[in-house]
Amino acid sequence: MEREGRNVDTPTAEALVSAFERGAVSRREFLSRAGLLGLTAAGAGALADAAAPARARAQTTQKREVVVAQGGDVSKFDPHFSTSSNDIRVSFNVFDNLTSRHPDQKVYPGLATEWKATGPTTWTFKLRQGVKWHNGDPFTSADAKFSLERTFDPAAKTMVATVFTTIDRIEAPDPYTLVVHTKKSDPLLPDRLAFYGGQIVPKKVLEDVGPDTFNTKPVGTGPLRLSSWTKDDKAVFEAYPDYWGGKIDADRIVFRPIPETAPRVAALLKGEVDAITQLPSDHWDRVNQSPTTRGVGALYAGLYCLGINAKNPPLNNELVRKAMALAVDRESIVKEMYRGRAIVPNGPIAQGDRHYDTSLPPLRFDPNEARELVKKSGYKNEPIIIETTIGYVAQDKAMSEAIASMWKDVGLNAAVEVVEYSVRAEKNRNRTFKGLWWTDPTSTLRDPDGMMWRLLSPNGPQDYFRDPEWDELGNAARFSLDEKFRGEAYRKMTKIMLDKAFGWVIIMQPYEDYGLQKHLEFTPNPNQQFEVRRFNLKLRRA
């Protein structure tokens, strides 16, 4: 996915603030837009300064409760009805998947203890025994079959109907065995099962109470059981004592929405909350300087890019596209705008993904060569439009302005236009972007198939350019069980993509940063899951 889920949050304001601070936005523009957003920005920096004299507290705790502040509230508890980040941070802890992707990005057993391909189009899963739903019922293969079939059942009308399109049919020969037949070979099925859509829901409860009640009173097998929910205030979960993986290291976890960045950081610095999500890079140092808090980050499972609509001139000109890629000073953007909380990628495969090529150098910055290419291209000064949002990715507008000026430097007529979130979503769906737009492709499977192929393949959501050889390789890699062959295919696809400069102007791979109280031991997950299970969340006690 691109993380469209972010759209359900109030747009973050930090992009606007920093643009203002640098003079990129006029005061009037700032105030009017800030008013619209309900922005709390003016004192964002000063806010954290005020907290500096905060009393040094012990770095251990007696607390049995962990409060997590995120940018928006949970919207639904039924895991098959949302892919938004604020929802999946919660739903992956209320429910279990058959397979589980840990913060180290490897796939571990979940409700399935082992699995193997028992034929070219057959996967067989052994299911965990003795697992109980939050209401005490036993978990069996009937639940697993029901859950996966429910995702694509037209009558269920879920929002994850496209996740398991490779599945042909599912059998449950005994209570602890599940056999999944796929239409063609699907080497990535265990990976798919670990992410959204793969959460297992209780068949009996859903059939008894119906989806509406289930959505407000979820019953899962996960380590958290819903205790109470006050919309937009707090969602309180108690630790499920009979969790098969062991009760978590706290009695309660509370998720609170604090939409604006500055109050969210303030709440952390003051000790009102134990963890915050989406810590912006300009607060990173302050959170680390406070005696009681620290920042932790994981390299995001994906990239920040400018998508290219290569159908319209001048972006249908390969030389122009290559010049654009060469003219972006990524090093400076990472250093100045992200304060080092990102890395410069070396191609369309994110670091940490399967088949990431460590031998490739970071993407090149060469304005002279770019200037030459522009001259050679026959470019006739047509406008190149970046349609940016404010806060879809952190600093998007400011980065757009910086990149536009880098392109102007090499002789390209670049301009920035601002669009609103839902307009962006609509243009994305209809594929009607004028030229370039911010996109944050997520590697949903930690494999290029779940990122570049999912988004850029024929009829994919970002299908703006076709190359027959690239298409053939992507298609072959999708259905091959031979990892060596797949690796070779993705190496070739990377080369073609960089040579022809289509798809994305790749900008950076940022860190997903969190702010934590020092008494909390927690490793963030690069794909926006928020793992509270025993192996990942601990409270240091005196």
Place this chain on the structure above:
Amino acid sequence: MRGFGGFLAYRLFRTLVALWLVSTVVFVVMRLSGDPVPLLLPPDAPIAEMERVRRDLGLDRSLPVQYGVFLANVVRGDFGRSIHFRQPAMEVARSYLRATFELGLVAFAVALIVAFPIGVLSAVRRNSLLDHATMAVALVGQSAPTFFIGILLILILALRFDLFPTSGRGDWRHLVLPALTLGAFTMASIARITRSAVLEVLRADFVRTARAKGVSELWVVTKHTLRNAALPILTITGLQFGTLLGGAVVTETVFAWPGIGRLAIQSIYNRDYPVVQSTVFIAAVLFIATNLLLDVLYGILDPRARA
């Protein structure tokens, strides 16, 4: 008197027309400005899947048909189901009302209790230090953006002096900062208008007459002046109540207060049409009801208005 029943029936009719107009504008603007479906589905969902969801939500029908269905349902009190929450929209909106009332009423009460005496005192002691000081503060209160005041209060009172929580809803301490923030503008406007209204009346002939008769200054102010100054103050106060609803959007976002203002803004971002309709409907009803109440109060305070 034209008959209170007739007056009420006429006002009720006007109220219904106003509500219909507001709903229609919101209906058209929301639908023309964006589509909720791409925000609901993963972005790699194929067009067919988008179409399927649009059909389920009834968004595939033509605008006039959707409008007809919407009106027919609203007349029956059905505002549809929230696209985002998958629950009845009006129920969702109503569940947020309590928090906003709590905040709004406290903010309003604080504003009135502080602003009214200050305004009167400033007028009576015109050009004194007190007058200059309070009016300077009021000017700041009226011109500083709400988010700025909010962040300033968090900065000083919550972080530096550790007096109140930074955000969220809970006991009375959670109410203080958002109520001050939300009430700041109202407080400033009421203080300023009270001052000028009282000043105006103090210059009137009948006040001079009263003073000439030897009536005590306290009596002049409380009995003769305030009653006559009440009308403009009441008007502004009533209008401010509406502004308070608007201010709640910003204040509730800054302080993570789970109120209807924040719900409204989020629902607009999500293109959650039914919830936007419900919140706007509630806001319009409140605003119109306030105005109606004001008209009645006018009649009580000013015998001329009853004629």
